[in-house]
Amino acid sequence: MHLVSYFVMLGRVRQKVLLGEHRLAGLWLPAGGHCEELDLEAVPGDVCGDRPLFLTVTPTRGPHSHTDVSLWHVLSADAGQLPAFDEREYRSMQWLTLDEVLGQPIETMDPHMHSFTDKLLATLHM
Template identity: 50%
Template sequence: MTASDASEVPDQLRRAQLTELLKGVRPWDEQERTHLAATMEWIAGGAPLYRTRKPDVPSMHLVSYFVVLDETCGELLLVAHRKAGLWLPSGGHVEPWEDPWDTVTRECREELRIEAVPSTVSGTQPLFLTVTRTRGQGRHTDVSLWYVLQSKVDGITSFDEEEFDSIKWLSLRQVLAEPRNTLDPHMHRFTRKLMNVIACA
């Protein structure tokens, strides 16, 4: 094995692990099916996967979202993201060679000041996947793995005020009543998928 071959092994392993992770995501609709197929092709194609320079290098990179759900009262947490100007789940960019779940645990501490506790809905596996072109300066494409965490409403008492203007808890039906242009463009689709998974559990 040459030195260049050896340097490629970790990258190949990471791509194989990500592919296996995505195989566990059951597509909710045709759009998610299309996004999953495009992401699989992107991973297999050898393109860079991780952001190396803020905000848009490379122009397509991995993100871990985490939706915090109070499983008792059925409410989820959204944050008012300053840069995006939208209500979103919390999350962050996956660092080079970082497992996406490790991103969730790191960002959860940084953004919401709590430990990441996997939900009973999906555990440490992503529930949803989206491919989204961002808005504003430094536009790029986020390939986002959506995880579900659990916390009580009163379990979150502070947040990263540099990133977020405020936070709010909404019932799943209240999320669907929110205007689409105030939310992540896939938030309604995610919420419907989550409602279906909860109903079938």
Template identity: 50%
Template structure:
């Protein structure tokens, strides 16, 4: 095991080094993602607190792990209607203090969808995409989000967290891109285009 193994206790320095490695490995899809990667890098390296310690907005910026579930055979992505956000989003959640972002994916996937997290061979256990987003409504804050890619057979997703989500939908990339942007996470169209490119290459974009 290495010092960055998520199963081992890690110092703040080690955790930040791990985060910087994850962020640095993301190959920007466009100028906006390049700018977001720079913002995230400076935020992590600058020593600011990175984990949410009190809902909804303490500290004002905190780390999130998104995970997009892909049924590669059907070519469909899973999106959820998030009750608080009022948008169709990928599943995910806040990274807890001391938690590795991939461990967040594993935990939240079990809690929200009732399935085990299986990393897509396209990406492995590394994020494909990175965003820095100001949330809307009461308790607005900034999410620095690492977007992971999971694989699953759509037939295995038979339940979801109804406290958080009103509904779930499986959509092809074309269907996602046809959805009005204002109904989705503001970066969902960009993620979908990057994923389509990664699938065509059959490898990680980073």
């Protein structure tokens, strides 16, 4: 098992999240893994402070598959321009509204992305 963290960048004004098309996984994922891969300042969001909002356990795919135990942290960011990112890790990055995330086929994302987004929406509307 690998303990990893996702850093879900949540836009302060329009409630968009930043997802990247991860080269190795072949999926749209939040930044994270074993280290943060964006050139952004990590600012804990108002949603849950410095504590994770979500926890998942997921078997990975590929020849060196293993199980990831992932902590999903929500960080605050300005959802404007795309940040610099590690092009060895990601093909591209994109800001999506939470409704746009839920409208994407789950096969193209982390298998828990829709559940995370539902929880984030519920937390934001409390």
